[in-house]
Amino acid sequence: MSNNLITEGKFSYLEKGEGQPIILLHGLMGTLSNFDSVFNHFSEKGYKVIIPELPIYTLPLLKTNVKNLSKFLKEFMEFKNIDKAILLGNSLGGHIALYFTKLNLNRVAGLVLAGSSGLYEKSMGDTYPKRGNYEYIETKTQEVFYDPKVASKEMVDEVFETVNNRGKVIKTLAIAKSAIRHNMAKDLNDMDTPACVIWGKNDTVTPPEVAVEFEKLLPDAKLYWIDKCGHVPMMEHPEEFNKLLENWLKERNL
Template sequence: MAYELKKEGKFTYIEVGQGTPIIVLHGLMGGLSNFSGVTDYFSQRGYKVLIPELPIYSMSLLKTTVKSFANFLEEFIEYKALDQVILLGNSLGGHIGLLHTKLYPQKVKGLVITGSSGLYENAMGDGYPKRGDYEYIKKKSEDVFYDPKIATKEIVDEVYATVNDRAKLVKTLAIAKSAIRHNMAKDLPAMDTPTCIIWGKNDTVTPPNVADEFNRLLPDSNLFWIDQCGHAPMMEHPDEFNRILEEWLTSRNF
């Protein structure tokens, strides 16, 4: 289902449903539509789903960092007058959720990460994005998923347009480097926010051992696997993802 994009001041976002707020955080190359399965499902089950558009390409280069995005998220939460939110992040979005939870633990009731950076990621694979090489971009986009058909022409075209826009490419590389620099291994043991880790068994960007490490380091976490699944479980297996998440939320009385 297509949802209306709200634009208010510095914020552009989707807001659907009523109830406990779930704030969804997209990844570096991920669009808001990547979470349509989550939005459709949980907005009908007593949750208010909000998906802010992260200012990945609109902040100055010096502020194109994980920490700046975590602070932007806090501004959004304050703007919407929310409290005790559930954060759900994929890839870079998971990393932003983790850092926000570290910086503002009193605001976050629960955290959900899937294919999250913050410990290790192989985002660039064997090299930097090759501008102008559509087949290379197509292959890289397909490699994100277990089933390459999930990488539709629309998704590939969007990634191709991004890496061929020089300003966006510079920002993309800046945030990727910031994510690598901002390793959270030493922070995680002190973070006691209940955390749900949902991971694709075939993720090549953030491999399965990364999920095991998150689970080991986070004091109050539960790890769930989805088989035949790559870096974006909520896209590749939306029904299974929603089932796991709903059961976890219920078990935590969220």
């Protein structure tokens, strides 16, 4: 899918379909391919689906935080002439969507959170002392999923490369600290936009109680569970994820 990556100025992104824009926001260790199934499914259902490459490792260190990634999303929407979009974020991507919504509520048609940070998450920060140990990184990557087989060798290799790149480690830790600093609990009640919360029942990174809290604090949220599923539901159970999201979009006329 990355072969179709469009690069224009400082933006790199994937785009497919026509209609209501859905912007997909990947996580800290995530890649654009995490959304393969969502991208292909909804681009054929009357939506323009866009996945921007987030500048997690290319922003200056002092600007490597949730606030500036949210600012990047705003710049990207302006560049694409998108006035209003449905935002779908996984992990850190959900946190960016939430921060953006806090500042730009009128530009959000709907909010979809899957394993989102913003309230609490167990970071991979404690793994860095053992970052040279491939087996350890493999185990930690597998723990993100209910079924460890979802963590392909390619995925483990990518995480291993990231945590052994000093520049990326420093920025990863900066993002992790920023995520804690930008806790969204006090802001959620003001985000009066339709929200869909899709969560893995077996998520160990952002545990199930986080999803319950999101549903409670967001004024117009509906929570859906996926069984035998970890932190990245759209990868681990793509068909079920797409079905839940499609039904919610129909219910809300989005």
